[in-house]
Amino acid sequence: MKKLLVFGVVILFFIFIFLIGYSINYFQINLLEANSLLKESASKIDYHFIVIAQNTDDLYWQTVKEGCFDAASDFNVAVEFNGPRFTNMDEQVKYFKMAVASRVDGIVTHVLDEDVFTPLIDEATETGIPVITIDTDAKNSKRKAFVGTNTYNLGSEAGKLVLESTGEEANIGIIIKSFNGTSENVPQSLRVAGFKDALKDAPNASIKTIQSSGTGLFSAEEVTRQILYNYPEIDTIVCTNVKDTISAAQIIVDLNKVGQITIIGYGDAPEILRYIEKGVIYGTVAANPYEMGYESIRSLVEYKKKLMTSSYVDTGAKVITASNLEKYRSTLKDEPEESDND
Numbered sequence: 001m002k003k004l005l006v007f008g009v010v011i012l013f014f015i016f017i018f019l020i021g022y023s024i025n026y027f028q029i030n031l032l033e034a035n036s037l038l039k040e041s042a043s044k045i046d047y048h049f050i051v052i053a054q055n056t057d058d059l060y061w062q063t064v065k066e067g068c069f070d071a072a073s074d075f076n077v078a079v080e081f082n083g084p085r086f087t088n089m090d091e092q093v094k095y096f097k098m099a100v101a102s103r104v105d106g107i108v109t110h111v112l113d114e115d116v117f118t119p120l121i122d123e124a125t126e127t128g129i130p131v132i133t134i135d136t137d138a139k140n141s142k143r144k145a146f147v148g149t150n151t152y153n154l155g156s157e158a159g160k161l162v163l164e165s166t167g168e169e170a171n172i173g174i175i176i177k178s179f180n181g182t183s184e185n186v187p188q189s190l191r192v193a194g195f196k197d198a199l200k201d202a203p204n205a206s207i208k209t210i211q212s213s214g215t216g217l218f219s220a221e222e223v224t225r226q227i228l229y230n231y232p233e234i235d236t237i238v239c240t241n242v243k244d245t246i247s248a249a250q251i252i253v254d255l256n257k258v259g260q261i262t263i264i265g266y267g268d269a270p271e272i273l274r275y276i277e278k279g280v281i282y283g284t285v286a287a288n289p290y291e292m293g294y295e296s297i298r299s300l301v302e303y304k305k306k307l308m309t310s311s312y313v314d315t316g317a318k319v320i321t322a323s324n325l326e327k328y329r330s331t332l333k334d335e336p337e338e339s340d341n342d
Contacts, residue, residue: 045078047105049300052095053083054110054135059269060242060289067293075301089113093120100124106300111136130303134296136187144303147296147313149287155191157285157319158238159198161264165282168202170236173227174210175220175244191240208234213244220247235261242267245284249275268320276325283321291315
């Protein structure tokens with residue numbers, strides 16, 4: 001009886017070992033099949049592109065990313081979206097060089113400094129990697145296309161909003177983004193030029209100061225405070241990016257100057273639209289970052305397939321005030337309750 005019991009235990013032990021071995025083998029076979037399916041799926045992707053943003057934390061660039069990814073899905077391509085968390089020239093250059101070294105099928109890049117990026121773009125092009133510039137251009141480079149908005153028109157539309165909101169009598173302070181490039185910030189200069197030209201027939205509307213904000217949210221708030229303190233005659237603040245617009249609006253609320261200071265903003269972030277609704281911001285001029293992202297990928301795909309694409313894709317500008325706010329909101333997918341204050 002004792003021997004029979006031992007024999008039974010041994011048999012059960014070997015059955016147990018067999019089942020473990022079988023299970024492991026079955027798992028390995030399934031894993032190999034899964035890997036094979038993944039490789040097969042990856043091989044069906046037509047192209048692999050990399051997008052290099054100015055600032056991945058910014059709501060504007062997050063919207064660009066949405067457009068890129070939707071286009072990637074529509075055109076069966078893989079898209080990587082990279083860039084510094086805050087505007088940083090060296091980081092952008094690093095990502096660009098990594099993309100070239102990776103031998104991707106195409107690059108979409110923001111150009112922070114044309115003098116710096118032109119040789120990089122030319123080098124990539126010479127190695128067979130087409131480059132599309134987005135938001136800002138390197139017009140003297142060998143890029144295949146520029147996808148973005150005419151920045152002169154952005155400035156001109158902002159100027160028109162100032163005249164509309166103030167009756168052509170305004171003392172204006174402009175807040176622009178800081179720039180640490182080696183050459184002139186051409187898009188910013190064009191925007192200011194467009195703004196000035198819009199005011200040329202309004203002698204009672206004058207620019208009192210142009211101030212630069214830093215990268216942090218509170219730096220723009222401090223700049224707004226300083227403008228109002230140093231130039232008490234100023235009754236209009238014009239901002240050229242989303243963060244500064246939100247910061248300036250918050251300061252006007254904090255200082256109880258709503259109705260005394262007119263704000264003309266930039267962008268269509270949910271906070272900006274709510275400030276327009278509340279009468280804190282008169283109006284805003286916005287580019288179309290989603291369309292920029294989508295069209296940049298579409299242009300790359302077109303170039304890869306046809307070896308040609310339109311050299312300039314104008315994604316247009318939008319002017320939003322209280323008069324068309326609800327109509328504009330109805331065109332949006334969903335307006336989130338909160339954003340990252342970018």
